[in-house]
Amino acid sequence: MEKVSLYLHLLGVGMLLSLLFVSPLAEKALRKSSPADAVTIHRFINQLGVLSPFAVALLLFTGVGNIIFFHVSLKTAQWLQAKLLFYFVLLLIGAVNGPFLKRRLELYRARAEKQTPELDARIAAFNTREAFFLIWQWILVLLIIALSVFR
Ligand code: HEM
Secondary structure, three states, X not given: OHHHHHHHHHHHHHHHHHHHHHHHHHHHHHHHOOHXXXXXXXXXXXXXHHHHHHHHHHXXXXXXXXXXHOOOOOOOOHHHHHHHHHXXXXXXXXXXXXXXXXXXXXXXXXXXXXXXXXXXXXXXXXXXXXXXXXXXXXXHHHHHHHHHHOO
């Protein structure tokens, strides 16, 4: 049973990393595309975003499974305490990012109908914040992996 739990945990890690690899590529395509194409690409980004809660939930359930099956003590394992802290910060960023992406999609839709300098400026501000979110998600996931592997 411990093997199943660990392999499913690693599947969750793979899912999360895949999403983190695709996201910057999709963001780059979004910025370089025409206003009409950008709406299609943004819809794709939002659909990808819907997958991340599944990966994060899989990691939580199998992580609890790992704690039980590998007899890891949450009281003494400092790597696990730090890991959980980073994991919850990651959840927080994800929870803010979901509604944020919906609002940004509306801006892209409005721009596809009528491009104005004001809309361009708002979209640019949203894009900068999204890049910031992505960088932090990468940093946190790499820290979590490092803590898990070099504990
Ligand atoms: C972004 C979230 C997470 C990532 C990227 C991640 C990554 C990993 C990796 C790569 C390993 C394998 C380490 C190895 O065998 O060398 C691992 C093991 C482990 N993870 Fe996670 N994990 C995450 C979330 C969680 C959560 C939320 C929990 C607890 C609720 C958890 C508990 C554990 C435990 C106890 C092990 C050790 C299993 C053993 O002793 O071999 N993980 N994790």
